[in-house]
Amino acid sequence: MLVLRDVSKSYVDTKKAVDSLSLEVKKGEIIGFIGPNGAGKTTTLKMMTGIIQPTKGSIKIAQEDIADSPVEAKKNFAYVPDQPTVFDSIIGIDYLNFMADMYDVSLQDRKNRIETFTEAFQIDHALTQKIHAYSHGMRQKLLIVGALLSNPKLFILDEPMVGLDPHSAKVLKDLMKEHCQKGGTVFFSSHGLDVVEDLCDRVAIIHKGKLMACDKVEAIKKRRDTTLEEVFLEMTKDA
Numbered sequence: 535m536l537v538l539r540d541v542s543k544s545y546v547d548t549k550k551a552v553d554s555l556s557l558e559v560k561k562g563e564i565i566g567f568i569g570p571n572g573a574g575k576t577t578t579l580k581m582m583t584g585i586i587q588p589t590k591g592s593i594k595i596a597q598e599d600i601a602d603s604p605v606e607a608k609k610n611f612a613y614v615p616d617q618p619t620v621f622d623s624i625i626g627i628d629y630l631n632f633m634a635d636m637y638d639v640s641l642q643d644r645k646n647r648i649e650t651f652t653e654a655f656q657i658d659h660a661l662t663q664k665i666h667a668y669s670h671g672m673r674q675k676l677l678i679v680g681a682l683l684s685n686p687k688l689f690i691l692d693e694p695m696v697g698l699d700p701h702s703a704k705v706l707k708d709l710m711k712e713h714c715q716k717g718g719t720v721f722f723s724s725h726g727l728d729v730v731e732d733l734c735d736r737v738a739i740i741h742k743g744k745l746m747a748c749d750k751v752e753a754i755k756k757r758r759d760t761t762l763e764e765v766f767l768e769m770t771k772d773a
């Protein structure tokens with residue numbers, strides 16, 4: 535579903551924000567992407583989604599190369615960035631209808647999904663309000679609902695739990711699990727090791743742009759016979 539081959543990114547000079555990263559995510563998997571601040575998580579996600587170009591390497595989503603066939607590749611995923619930046623001057627429901635139009639979601643499907651997801655995230659009451667009146671968490675939830683509307687094969691989420699209250703975080707975790715059970719795929723970055731441990735089939739650890747491990751949580755823990763936190767701290771400590 536998602537294949538990264540030897541992907542690197544340098545923003546300035548030769549310093550690599552992401553360094554020769556390769557990984558494969560299969561259909562139906564849920565992968566947590568963890569690493570310290572500045573490790574290269576957002577950069578990797580932005581390259582996957584075509585927002586920025588790799589300096590080297592290739593990325594395929596559902597067999598479509600994001601550089602060569604961006605439109606075809608983009609039909610297969612939805613992305614929720616870490617900053618919930620969204621048009622401020624429109625009302626919530628207009629944003630959701632705009633997203634549904636972009637992805638050709640039928641009127642019946644969008645009605646059902648908007649109802650279901652906005653009720654679950656408790657933002658249904660705010661849909662006729664302008665987005666500039668939304669709190670950070672409400673914006674985050676609006677973006678998540680907008681991403682869910684097209685029922686994409688792959689969800690790419692950058693620190694999706696940040697700013698969510700416990701109820702909404704639980705709703706999102708359940709939706710992510712359900713999506714994978716139905717054959718969808720989820721790739722998300724996080725600083726929450728407990729969330730990753732709870733949700734993920736596999737965890738990918740990045741440090742200074744390099745992939746340190748990509749394996750089942752249990753297998754990673756077993757290698758050193760300790761907790762995920764200990765392994766994470768050990769793998770990402772400065773040499």
Ligand SMILES: Nc1ncnc2c1ncn2[C@@H]1O[C@H](COP(=O)(O)OP(=O)(O)OP(=O)(O)O)[C@@H](O)[C@H]1O
Nearest residue numbers: 545546551552569570571572573574575576577578
């Ligand atoms: N637009 C940019 N211009 C120059 N350097 C950048 C830019 N964006 C990111 N970087 C650098 O690339 C490296 C990786 O940053 P990135 O945002 O991908 O890390 P991250 O793992 O998402 O961090 P965090 O957990 O703090 O969000 C950092 O050294 C950062 O300073």
